[in-house]
Amino acid sequence: MNAFLKRLPLLLLPALAAGGTHAAAVEPAMTSLDFVPGAVRVTTHRDHDDLLSAGLGLAGLAGAPVGFDDPADPSAAQLRRRAIQMSWKGIADLGRLGGYGQVYGGVPMVPGREYQAFAWIPGAHQPHRLLLQAPDRFDKDKRCLVVTASSGSRGIYGAIALAGAWGLPKGCAVVYTDKGAGSGFFDYADDSGVALDGRRAKRGEAPLEFMPPPLPANAGIAVKHLHSGDNPEADWGRHVLQAARFGLAMLDRAYPDQAPFTPQNTRIIATGLSNGGGAVLQAAGLDDDKLLDGVVALEPNVQLAGQGRKxxxxxxxxxxxxxxxxxxxxxxxxxxxxxxxxxxxxxxxxxxxxxxxxxxxxxxxxxxxxxxxxxxxxxxxxxxxxxxxxxxxxxxxxxxxxxxxxxxxxxxxxxxxxxHYAATRPDGTPGVADATTRAAWWSDSAGIPPGNGIGLFxxxxxxxxxxxxxxxxxxxxxxxxxxxxxxxxxxxDATVALMPRADLPLWVVHGASDGLLPTAFTSEPYVAWLRAEGRHPLYWKVPHAQHFDAFLPLPGFGERHLPLLPYGYAALDRLWAHLQGSAPWPADIRTPAGRPRGGQALTHAALDLP
Incomplete structure (x- = not known):
C-alpha cells in the first residue's frame, strides 16, 4: 500500500530490460509536410520487442518497473520500453482482479516499425512529438489509421492502452501526438532537455522536445505544457489533425507498394481519453477537410462556449x-x-x-x-x-x-x-536533481509535476x-x-470545441462517477449542445465508472467501480463495424447497466456490454 502511494504522482500527473529493437535509421526531412522540418527517426521492433508492449507482454507491463543497465544514462531502447510500460500502468487496470486480458482487452505481440518526429503548429514557440506505429501485419484490404492524443499531459505513448491496444491487433496503424505536452522537462541546473530518442541532451547538442529561453541555473525546471508560451490546449484539435496527415505520409513510407494513402482510401478513426478525448473532439470541430471518419472520446475534458463549466x-x-x-x-x-x-x-x-x-x-x-x-x-x-x-x-x-x-x-x-517547479531533496525542499532522477523523467513522468523527484513550490x-x-x-x-x-x-476561451460536421459518427463514453472531469460539467452539456444543433452523437454515461482505471487496484476502488476502457473498446468496435458497412449507425444505444465487481474478479456479466 505505502509503496503504491509513493508511485501515485507518476500515475496521476493528471506515464527496462534491453529488447530486440534494431538500430534507428534517420530519414531526411519531409518535403511534403512543412510542419516536420527535421529528420524522422525510424526504429524496427521485432524479436522480443514489439509495438504494443515493447516485448513485455501483459505480465511484464503489470510488473515492477523494469530497470536500466546504466540508470544515469539509459539507452534509447530501454527508455522506450519503460515509457510504454509506465503509460500502460498510468491508464489501465492491470491488477489481478481487474480482468484485463481475460474479460476485455489484450496485449498480443505486434511487430512493426515506428516513425517519430518533432513537428510544429504554425506560430508555435515549441515543437511537439508525432509518432506512427506501423504494424508488419497491416491490413491492406481494410486500410485503417487510428489517430490519438495522449491523456492528461503524458508523453507520446500516453494513449497506447486505448488506441494502440484497440487498433494495432486489428491491423490498423496508429499515430500519436503528445499535443504540445509530454515529459520532456528542461532542467536549468544543467541546461538540458530531451532529444528525439528520449535521452537527455544539453542545449545546442541536439534538437530538443522543449528548449525554453535561457535562464540562470537556479531557475528550476520548465514543463512544456505549462511553460512553452503556446497555450497548447488551444491547438489540441490542430495537433490531432496534423498527426493524421503525418500518419498518412508515414504510411506511404512504410508500405510504398500501397501508396498513396489518402483520406479517400484509408479509414481514419480518432480516439482519446481525458485531455486526449477533449483533443479529438476539438479536432472534430475543425475537420473542414473531412480527414476523420469517426470519433470515440472517453471521459473528455471538453470545454464549451457559454455551456458546462471550464x-x-x-x-x-x-x-x-x-x-x-x-x-x-x-x-x-x-x-x-x-x-x-x-x-x-x-x-x-x-x-x-x-x-x-x-x-x-x-x-x-x-x-x-x-x-x-x-x-x-x-x-x-x-x-x-x-x-x-x-x-x-x-x-x-x-x-x-x-x-x-x-x-x-x-x-x-x-x-x-x-x-514554481524544482527538483526535490529527500527532505522535500528544493534542490538539484541527480543524473539518475533526471534520466528517468521522460519515461516515468505523467507530464505535470509534482512527482518523479520534482516538486511544486x-x-x-x-x-x-x-x-x-x-x-x-x-x-x-x-x-x-x-x-x-x-x-x-x-x-x-481559446480552448473551446466547435461544432462537428453533421455526418460524422461520434460517440462519447464517460463514467457516471468521474470525480476529476464530472459529466455534468463536460460530456453532458457537450452532447446536449450537439443534439440541439441537429447532430446525433451516441453517449454512454457508464454507471460506477470513474476517471482513473489505474486506481482500481487501490483498496476500496475496484470493489466500488468499473473500468472505462472496455466500454471504449466496445464503442470503437461498433464504429469500425459501421465504417466497414456491416452495421448501421444507430440513432441511440442502450447504456450498459454494469455493476461493481465487489471483492471478486471482474466478469463479463458485471460489464453488461451489449
Missing part, C-alpha cells in the same frame, strides 16, 4: 471547498477521505469560516455547508466521493497552478501566484492552512476582473 473554474473551486466538504460524515467510508494526508481538512473548514465564506460555527455544520455549496454548484455525490482521491493527492492545486501558467503563457520563472504561507493563500490566489484569477484575469479567461 476545468479551471471547477478545479480551483474544488481545491478550496472539497477538503471541508469531504469532512462531512457522509464521506466517512469513502476511500481516501480519511487517509493520513487528510488530517488538515478540518482546518480548511475553520479557514473558510474565519473568512466569512462559511457562516456556521461547528465542524460538522461547516462541512455540511461546504457540501451544500458544492451541490449547488453542480457537483454530484458520486463525483465528490471519487474526488476524495484527487483532493487527498493535492491534484486540484497542481492543476490550478500549472494550467494558469499555460493559459497565461507564463514561463518557469514567472508562474502566477508565486508557484510556492503559493504557501506559515499559517495553519498553508496552501490556502495560493489556492485563493488561483481562484481569484477566475473570479477577478483585472488584466491578468481577463488574459486567463482569453486563454481558456
Amino acid at each position: 476545468l479551471y473554474d471547477y478545479a480551483t473551486e474544488a481545491a478550496l471547498w472539497l477538503p471541508c466538504a469531504l469532512s462531512d460524515a457522509r464521506f466517512d467510508t469513502v476511500p481516501f477521505a480519511r487517509a493520513p494526508m487528510t488530517r488538515g481538512w478540518a482546518q480548511r473548514c475553520a479557514s473558510l469560516h474565519a473568512q466569512g465564506l462559511i457562516k456556521v460555527g461547528t465542524l460538522a455544520a461547516q462541512a455540511a455547508e461546504a457540501y451544500g455549496h458544492l451541490r449547488a454548484a453542480g457537483w454530484s455525490d458520486p463525483a465528490m466521493q471519487v474526488a476524495a482521491t484527487s483532493t487527498a493527492f493535492d491534484l486540484w492545486r497542481a492543476i490550478g497552478a500549472g494550467y494558469a501558467s499555460a493559459y497565461l503563457r507564463r514561463g518557469p520563472a514567472d508562474m502566477p501566484c508565486g508557484f 510556492g503559493g504557501t504561507d506559515r499559517s495553519a492552512d498553508p496552501a490556502l493563500v495560493g489556492e485563493q490566489c488561483l481562484r481569484a484569477l477566475w473570479t477577478g476582473t483585472d488584466a491578468t484575469s481577463k488574459a486567463l479567461h482569453a486563454g481558456i
Whole structure:
C-alpha cells in the first residue's frame, strides 16, 4: 500500500530490460509536410520487442518497473520500453482482479516499425512529438489509421492502452501526438532537455522536445505544457489533425507498394481519453477537410462556449471547498477521505469560516455547508466521493497552478501566484536533481509535476492552512476582473470545441462517477449542445465508472467501480463495424447497466456490454 502511494504522482500527473529493437535509421526531412522540418527517426521492433508492449507482454507491463543497465544514462531502447510500460500502468487496470486480458482487452505481440518526429503548429514557440506505429501485419484490404492524443499531459505513448491496444491487433496503424505536452522537462541546473530518442541532451547538442529561453541555473525546471508560451490546449484539435496527415505520409513510407494513402482510401478513426478525448473532439470541430471518419472520446475534458463549466473554474473551486466538504460524515467510508494526508481538512473548514465564506460555527455544520455549496454548484455525490482521491493527492492545486501558467503563457520563472517547479531533496525542499532522477523523467513522468523527484513550490504561507493563500490566489484569477484575469479567461476561451460536421459518427463514453472531469460539467452539456444543433452523437454515461482505471487496484476502488476502457473498446468496435458497412449507425444505444465487481474478479456479466 505505502509503496503504491509513493508511485501515485507518476500515475496521476493528471506515464527496462534491453529488447530486440534494431538500430534507428534517420530519414531526411519531409518535403511534403512543412510542419516536420527535421529528420524522422525510424526504429524496427521485432524479436522480443514489439509495438504494443515493447516485448513485455501483459505480465511484464503489470510488473515492477523494469530497470536500466546504466540508470544515469539509459539507452534509447530501454527508455522506450519503460515509457510504454509506465503509460500502460498510468491508464489501465492491470491488477489481478481487474480482468484485463481475460474479460476485455489484450496485449498480443505486434511487430512493426515506428516513425517519430518533432513537428510544429504554425506560430508555435515549441515543437511537439508525432509518432506512427506501423504494424508488419497491416491490413491492406481494410486500410485503417487510428489517430490519438495522449491523456492528461503524458508523453507520446500516453494513449497506447486505448488506441494502440484497440487498433494495432486489428491491423490498423496508429499515430500519436503528445499535443504540445509530454515529459520532456528542461532542467536549468544543467541546461538540458530531451532529444528525439528520449535521452537527455544539453542545449545546442541536439534538437530538443522543449528548449525554453535561457535562464540562470537556479531557475528550476520548465514543463512544456505549462511553460512553452503556446497555450497548447488551444491547438489540441490542430495537433490531432496534423498527426493524421503525418500518419498518412508515414504510411506511404512504410508500405510504398500501397501508396498513396489518402483520406479517400484509408479509414481514419480518432480516439482519446481525458485531455486526449477533449483533443479529438476539438479536432472534430475543425475537420473542414473531412480527414476523420469517426470519433470515440472517453471521459473528455471538453470545454464549451457559454455551456458546462471550464476545468479551471471547477478545479480551483474544488481545491478550496472539497477538503471541508469531504469532512462531512457522509464521506466517512469513502476511500481516501480519511487517509493520513487528510488530517488538515478540518482546518480548511475553520479557514473558510474565519473568512466569512462559511457562516456556521461547528465542524460538522461547516462541512455540511461546504457540501451544500458544492451541490449547488453542480457537483454530484458520486463525483465528490471519487474526488476524495484527487483532493487527498493535492491534484486540484497542481492543476490550478500549472494550467494558469499555460493559459497565461507564463514561463518557469514567472508562474502566477508565486508557484514554481524544482527538483526535490529527500527532505522535500528544493534542490538539484541527480543524473539518475533526471534520466528517468521522460519515461516515468505523467507530464505535470509534482512527482518523479520534482516538486511544486510556492503559493504557501506559515499559517495553519498553508496552501490556502495560493489556492485563493488561483481562484481569484477566475473570479477577478483585472488584466491578468481577463488574459486567463482569453486563454481558456481559446480552448473551446466547435461544432462537428453533421455526418460524422461520434460517440462519447464517460463514467457516471468521474470525480476529476464530472459529466455534468463536460460530456453532458457537450452532447446536449450537439443534439440541439441537429447532430446525433451516441453517449454512454457508464454507471460506477470513474476517471482513473489505474486506481482500481487501490483498496476500496475496484470493489466500488468499473473500468472505462472496455466500454471504449466496445464503442470503437461498433464504429469500425459501421465504417466497414456491416452495421448501421444507430440513432441511440442502450447504456450498459454494469455493476461493481465487489471483492471478486471482474466478469463479463458485471460489464453488461451489449
